C-alpha cells in the first residue's frame with residue numbers, strides 16, 4: 001500500500017481501542033494525525049505513543065455531539081498541517097443492554113447522539129475542507145450491527161444502521177468532488193468497549209460471542225485499522241459508499 005507521507009488524518013475516539021490503533025497505524029504509514037477524544041488521558045497517551053515511535057500527532061479534546069467541537073477539530077488539523085486528507089469517524093459508545101420496553105428514552109437518545117449525530121457533526125466540516133482541497137477520504141465506523149439486529153441493543157443497532165444510510169448519502173453527494181466516503185462494519189473486536197459489556201471478562205459470554213463468527217474468535221483493533229487505511233489509500237480509488245465488513249464471517253451464516 002502507498003505511503004501516507006505528507007498526508008493528514010483525524011481520528012475521533014482516538015484515545016482507546018480501534019481509534020487508538022488506527023491513529024497509530026496512520027502515523028506508522030507516514031501521516032500526521034489529529035487525535036480527537038473526550039478522554040484527555042487516553043488521547044494524550046495515543047499522541048505520546050505516536051511521538052515515541054518518531055511520528056507526528058496532536059491531541060484535541062473533542063465531544064462529537066458538539067458541532068462546534070468537531071469544527072474545531074478540523075480547524076486544528078488545517079491550522080497545524082494545512083490540509084485534511086483522511087478522517088476516521090470512530091467515536092462511539094455501547095449504550096444500555098436492555099430490551100426496548102425497559103430502555104430509558106434519555107439513554108437511547110444519548111446513544112443516537114454520540115453514534116449517529118456525532119458522525120454527522122464530523123462529516124460537515126470534514127467534507128467542506130476536503131471539497132475545498134479537491135479530495136479526501138472518510139471512513140465511518142459502523143458495525144455488523146449496522147446490518148443485522150441484536151436483541152437488547154436497540155439504540156446501538158439503530159444508530160449503526162443509520163450510519164450506513166448517512167455514509168451512502170454522503171458518497172452520492174460527493175461522487176464527483178474527489179471525496180470518497182465509506183464505512184467499516186467490524187464484528188466483535190477486543191477493546192475496552194467489550195470489556196465494559198463484560199464480554200471479554202466472562203469466559204462463558206466470550207465463548208458464545210466468539211462462536212457467532214465463522215472464524216470462532218474476536219477480531220483485533222489492528223485488523224480494523226488495516227481495513228480503514230486501505231479504504232483511505234489510493235488503492236481504493238474507485239471505492240465509495242461501501243460498507244466493508246471486517247467480521248470474521250459473522251454475517252455469512
Ligand code: NAP
Nearest residue numbers: 013016017018038039063064091092143186188189191193
Ligand atoms: P472504546 O475502546 O471504548 O473507544 C471509544 C473511544 O471513543 C473512547 O476513548 C471514548 O471515550 C470515546 N468517546 C466516547 N464518546 C465520545 C464522544 N462523545 N466524543 C468523542 N469521543 C468519545 O471503543 P471501541 O471498541 O474502540 O469502539 C470504537 C468504535 O468502533 C465505536 O464506534 C464502536 O461502536 C465501533 N465498533 C466496535 C466494535 C467492538 O466490538 N469493539 C465492533 C463494531 C464497531 P470514553 O472511554 O471516555 O467514553
